[in-house]
Amino acid sequence: MPMLPRLSERNPRDLLIAICLALGLTMWFWLDLWLGGGLIGGDVYSYYLPQKAFYADSLKQGLWPFWNPLVGHGYPLVGESQTGVFYPPTWLLYRLLDLNTAYNLNHLFHYVLAFLATVALARDLNISLRGAILTGLIFVYGWFPPRCCWEWAIITGAYLPLNLWLLRRYYLRQEPLYLWGLATGTGLQLLAGHYNLAFITLLGLLAWVVYESLAPRAMGREGVPARFSLLPFFAILLGVGLASIQLLPTWELKRESQRETQGNTRIPAFDPAVGHLPPRSLSQVIAPWLWYGDMSALNQKLNSPHRLSHPAETNPVEAHLYFSLTGLLLAGMGGWSLTRRASADEQRLRMHAAIGILAVVYATGWLxxxxAHLPGFSYFRGPGRFTVLTALAVGLWAARGWDVLAGKLAPALRNGIWAVLFVAMVLEFSWVSQRVTYTYMVPETPVDHRKESVIGTMLGDQSPPARLFAPGANLPTLTGVAATPVYLGLGPQAYFDPLLTLPLGDTSVPFGAAPSLEQIAWLRRAGVTHILGFAPPAPDRPELRLIWSGYDPVLNPAWGRREPLYLSILSETRGRAAWQNLDGISSQAEGIRWQTYRPDLVELVVSTPRENVLILTDLLDPNWQLYVNGEPRNTLPIEGMFRGAELSPGQSFVQWRYEPWGIFIGLWLSVAGITIWLLWGTRSLFSSISPLLFTSR
Structure with missing residues (x-):
């Protein structure tokens, strides 16, 4: 195969073609998002949009939202990570645009970035432009669209090919500017949150560094000097430093989360095998029609016992792996061509194949x-996500297959045959992405009507703040009202401890039926003020009084419900703050006046005629510091979940301030990292352009 010119030596028209195709593909696959529609289903409305709604509202009020008080009784927003509080594109979009537009543009931008980065990587592996475009198509649109129910998938996954390309450019040019870019890419990928694909990216980078250091010498060629092999590790470490403001709060939350269950047998142990790829489902690669149909039937099929499958649960999205039949045939041709003596770039394609095969083996859960005893691997669920490396490897092999095929075709036929193959792949991926997914596009999205929400209007500005008990964990907080129960991937242990959460007994969560007396008692202790359900309260429940029924422009369409909702007020509840006498008897909130309720600050002026305990039914967290009349005090744990303050008779000014040490220390580490990053970037950029400026003619 003839050597192709390197990326920098090619016609700039190649870049223009790649950009146009990157944009065009997003219009084909995500046209409704370009037209102002949105995504619905999966975790979009139960997880990501509620987080982003609170984030956007806080930014527009001039606040950095470190704590989210709306979901349940509150949780550390930065530590949970999936909001991406400090990720620059997220901050910019949600600061300037409306919620749905920001979400859509973030989604589309990263699809474009992923495609362009994959094309660039393939080109620097001596693959033609047409082949590189096929690589981008297989990797981006074969793997990511079924996973659009996870916002983080494309946002963090776009940096996998980008960081690999920057490392490849460094080995091609041995210029530190590309390592500076690698540090930037690593930092951004970590700031975006979740970290699963960032961890997989780091493993891919490690494999490439080891290959470039050892493989050439093993084949009798001159290898990379030792100092060049070590510098990528410094770049990655600098990227970690840049993201310290995000990483440290997550590490802090993990220590107090459901992932750390030592000593608490009530919380199920975290199982990293959940979301694996059952070995027998690999036949979807060659026979998709046997697998891709009804999602419920597919889920049941994937979880049916089999002697080769891991016993942990999985689902169709986690277990999805498809390259298109066209791409698979081309990859087979490419692999066959690599069985002969290969050039250095072709050896790298073999290396990618080895990584892809190992990723599939790991995805099964067998390893x-x-x-589980190695750092990082036990932190994440979803071993099936490792197939992102397989998708990239197959995409590169398919590109190689096209280049081999193109070399045998008459020049007049190449464009036409390539176009047929490209269109065939696009149609295959379109068909699959509509069948293996929990998320769908709609022309009009419920979040566009947040200001019209009846629930938000009735309860949003209430003082003291209201707390709903409502179906669809997290989703009701789109109205701006706090709601329980919660849905968190990484959250405080209290939300997962059966002794502290709503007792279910023999019934499920009672959104369509009357709650039991035991459940009513828990709701009162938890400070729930209102109950939103799909049925009116039972006549024999005087503690619930119906105050509204009807259609909410946000909640009804988000739930796909045309029938009315029913809002009831709960009597004799603690509410958001109440007294508990030292003998343990709770009383109502007389003498409690709310002054401030912000994500980082709660202020109350309270009066009591005797020694008393003030209960705040927000989540107990060590980063909330109590001050009484300006003096720091220790927060009193209440029932293992809430905050308390012991007060003397008379009037007191009570404050809880959110002072997260992980964010403060992480900030200084990130500032140090940014300083090094700026100095290194300036020096690298000057070194790169100085020959152009000072070389004599």
């Missing part, structure tokens, strides 16, 4: 008994 978890070993890797």
């Amino acid at each position: 978890l008994p070993i890797t």
